[in-house]
Amino acid sequence: MNPEFLPDCSNCAALCCLALAFDADEMFGHDKPAGLPCHNLDGFSCSIHADLADRGYRGCVAFDCLGAGQRVTALFSEDWQKRPKLTAPMMEAFRQMRAVQSLHQMLLTAGALPLPDDTRAELRDRIADLEVAKTGLAALARFDPAEAKRWLKSLAPLLRPAG
Template identity: 45%
Template structure:
């Protein structure tokens, strides 16, 4: 059986990965433009947000509604053993790559868990379980295994599998 990770964001155990990885476009959801890969200027020295607690009032509704589904803390704690890009700048690019990959993994897990509620034929259920094993391996992820996963056929297999479920929704 697949090892389903905690899919709840835990910002206290993350390295503010969404605040560096994601791009912001000034508008209804963000008060500023910020390119992907650069830290948000609202981050404080402890990787907390200067506007936390009143983000929406400061024009950062997008930050309030963003959900990484636990990918941030998994990357920070499991793959980088609690280290941060702020403490060790050399890990910034690998950490951001891992965050993007882990977000894909967690998105896939979420879809496969929703599909579990459907009344699928045995062959589809077997395919769903095999995909879940690929997305949530028992031995977890390393930087290398996560990078290999992104290049594997699993993401394409999921993309091919999901449309097959239309008749069961």
């Protein structure tokens, strides 16, 4: 896997344990609304991390932030635990960064397609736009993923067999 997308929990402010909502079911052991820290969170570590699946938290095991957590944490000078006013901005940045990381993965995958030269050049431009979006909070907030999604959908004819 591309290291660009690997999560690094040791450099994250436990954003997935804060920002994500879940309902008690076979994947999660309790209900948790977005914005409320998981009751298993101890500082920025999960107190049951070694036993997540056995304790009823297979959803936590399956979740992948695609490296968004540590990227967002690095964009803030403090964290939501030290400054609770940062809770909402960090959650929003986490949501946006995860979308950017997901789009980045899709664009890199599109690079394996037999693209015409002009389309390949446009792909490079779109990847560069994503890289800019990752450079700071203002750039991240300005980035509109809708255009990149539309462009990716426009590649669908390249996936259909000739016939």
